[in-house]
Amino acid sequence: MPLLDGFTPWPEPTAARYRAEGHWTGTTLGSVLRDSARRAPAHTALVADGRRLDYAELDRAADCVAAGLRAHGLKPGNRLLVHLPNGLPFVLTLFGCFRAGVVPVLALPAHRESELVHLARLSGAAACVLEGGGPEQDRLARTVRASAHTVRHVFTTGTAGPGPFTPFDTLVAAEPDPGTPDDARPQDVAVLLLSGGTTGLPKLIPRTHDDYACNLRASAAVAGLDASTVTLLALPAAHNFALACPGLLGTLHAGGTTVLAPAPDPETAFDLIARERVTTVALVPPLVLAWLEAAELLAPDLSSLTLLQAGGARLKEETARRVRPVLGCALQQVYGMAEGLLNFTRLDDPDETVFTTQGRPLSDADEVRVVGPDGADVPDGETGELWTRGPYTLRGYFRAERHNATAFTLDGFYRSGDLVRRLPGGNLVVEGRLKDVINRGGDKVPVEEVENHLLAHPRVHDVALVGYPDPDMGERTCAFVVPRGEAPTRRDLVDHLTARGVAAFKHPDRVRALDSFPRTGAGKVDRAALVRTQNTVVEAL
Numbered sequence: 001m002p003l004l005d006g007f008t009p010w011p012e013p014t015a016a017r018y019r020a021e022g023h024w025t026g027t028t029l030g031s032v033l034r035d036s037a038r039r040a041p042a043h044t045a046l047v048a049d050g051r052r053l054d055y056a057e058l059d060r061a062a063d064c065v066a067a068g069l070r071a072h073g074l075k076p077g078n079r080l081l082v083h084l085p086n087g088l089p090f091v092l093t094l095f096g097c098f099r100a101g102v103v104p105v106l107a108l109p110a111h112r113e114s115e116l117v118h119l120a121r122l123s124g125a126a127a128c129v130l131e132g133g134g135p136e137q138d139r140l141a142r143t144v145r146a147s148a149h150t151v152r153h154v155f156t157t158g159t160a161g162p163g164p165f166t167p168f169d170t171l172v173a174a175e176p177d178p179g180t181p182d183d184a185r186p187q188d189v190a191v192l193l194l195s196g197g198t199t200g201l202p203k204l205i206p207r208t209h210d211d212y213a214c215n216l217r218a219s220a221a222v223a224g225l226d227a228s229t230v231t232l233l234a235l236p237a238a239h240n241f242a243l244a245c246p247g248l249l250g251t252l253h254a255g256g257t258t259v260l261a262p263a264p265d266p267e268t269a270f271d272l273i274a275r276e277r278v279t280t281v282a283l284v285p286p287l288v289l290a291w292l293e294a295a296e297l298l299a300p301d302l303s304s305l306t307l308l309q310a311g312g313a314r315l316k317e318e319t320a321r322r323v324r325p326v327l328g329c330a331l332q333q334v335y336g337m338a339e340g341l342l343n344f345t346r347l348d349d350p351d352e353t354v355f356t357t358q359g360r361p362l363s364d365a366d367e368v369r370v371v372g373p374d375g376a377d378v379p380d381g382e383t384g385e386l387w388t389r390g391p392y393t394l395r396g397y398f399r400a401e402r403h404n405a406t407a408f409t410l411d412g413f414y415r416s417g418d419l420v421r422r423l424p425g426g427n428l429v430v431e432g433r434l435k436d437v438i439n440r441g442g443d444k445v446p447v448e449e450v451e452n453h454l455l456a457h458p459r460v461h462d463v464a465l466v467g468y469p470d471p472d473m474g475e476r477t478c479a480f481v482v483p484r485g486e487a488p489t490r491r492d493l494v495d496h497l498t499a500r501g502v503a504a505f506k507h508p509d510r511v512r513a514l515d516s517f518p519r520t521g522a523g524k525v526d527r528a529a530l531v532r533t534q535n536t537v538v539e540a541l
């Protein structure tokens with residue numbers, strides 16, 4: 001029996017096959033760390049916030065946090081909203097949850113109260129862990145607590161003065177009962193990830209212990225990780241790519257060392273790479289570009305670096321070709337989604353494959369269909385929508401019955417909304433998307449959500465948010481506005497979104513006023529025509 005209502009399990013015969021074929025091994029994520037700690041207790045597991053923790057220390061700290069969560073009345077299956085930057089509290093919270101059977105809901109650091117309130121309500125969070133220590137963080141914590149009635153505890157990190165929140169340190173200081181078994185089962189939901197790929201407000205993606213363990217194990221293998229690996233976590237650890245593809249969890253599984261970067265900028269990262277002899281890092285394409293530019297200028301010591309993974313948005317071939325000459329390491333393209341399916345180019349692939357494709361599925365149990373508008377498979381080489389199912393791909397979003405009815409086929413394929421081309425060797429090329437999401441350099445901007453916020457502005461009569469091509473980011477956003485009276489400026493709209501607590505990456509890069517929108521024959525806003533207008537404007541500038 002699944003512990004969580006609102007979670008769609010795999011059909012039992014499919015689950016039995018995944019177990020029989022060894023994709024699901026009956027492990028929990030808490031034991032991934034315990035196993036590595038048993039193998040090499042004194043090996044450095046984590047470098048974070050100026051501290052170094054070996055595996056034994058991290059393992060014990062995870063037990064303390066699990067005990068702390070239990071002591072605060074959190075029960076297996078309860079949800080804990082986590083909004084933390086890359087740092088020790090994030091890792092401790094995560095493993096405390098895995099061991100106590102509490103389900104972390106991983107908000108991104110860029111999220112603000114609009115997103116956090118939505119996530120707290122949607123998940124029915126019993127508690128939150130938020131960053132503390134400043135008036136801005138305090139305000140955020142108060143808003144989240146006040147707007148979600150299920151929230152019983154708010155834990156805050158940092159050194160805030162006396163207030164209505166429980167210091168995170170009380171969790172770390174809890175004394176675990178020796179021999180307390182983990183409260184999690186392999187088939188239970190281990191974590192709720194955020195979808196970047198759906199229309200409307202973010203959806204929650206349940207990932208089970210078995211499925212996520214399969215994800216991180218296979219990712220660690222395909223990226224060639226072992227105990228000598230030193231991974232730099234430059235992207236937010238709360239994002240699937242940095243968390244488990246292979247990222248933090250894959251490195252812990254391999255018995256390597258993870259270095260948490262407080263920020264992904266080249267200067268911060270280059271220092272850490274040289275100091276910690278980092279071997280592996282994952283980046284989104286705009287960061288790959290920024291690193292290439294900075295490396296040419298600064299000539300940093302990157303001699304330890306062997307692998308750069310790039311994913312989250314389409315990497316341009318010209319950029320891909322510069323990686324080895326400039327950074328001196330191999331490139332691996334990763335095309336993944338929080339919903340599950342991961343594609344990687346392989347370390348022994350020919351250069352052409354690595355430069356021009358987004359790789360092929362991770363597992364031989366991944367089923368990928370590329371289909372036309374009629375739902376029939378298109379031949380290799382032709383573009384169609386990617387549908388997928390497999391041992392680590394969800395069968396339904398959490399508590400989203402209506403959306404699930406259209407997001408999945410009756411036989412359980414997830415309709416990704418991505419337009420891809422499959423080459424004869426099985427590698428995929430991402431060509432575009434059907435879904436209403438703008439991919440701003442790896443940050444996913446949900447069009448409908450932002451439009452709804454903008455419509456609430458008193459001088460916005462109608463609005464359409466469209467993406468336009470950008471050489472660095474892939475795409476940026478332009479809000480076309482039909483004004484009510486005097487047209488609002490970009491600053492007006494950015495202030496409006498900031499006041500509503502909307503993450504900054506969702507703020508429009510440009511604002512254009514129009515008298516009316518071009519319409520399609522069916523009367524819908526003709527977004528394609530708007531994109532063309534935008535391109536004309538860009539050229540005219």
Ligand code: OOB
Nearest residue numbers: 196240241245311312313314334335336337338430
């Ligand atoms: C990763 O995950 P999400 O959930 O933030 O976004 C998924 C979407 C995909 O459906 C696709 O539209 C796009 O991001 N995407 C790519 C891509 N990788 C992701 N588009 C083109 N080329 C790529 N290499 O973004 C994610 C999750 C795990 C690993 C890597 C990325």
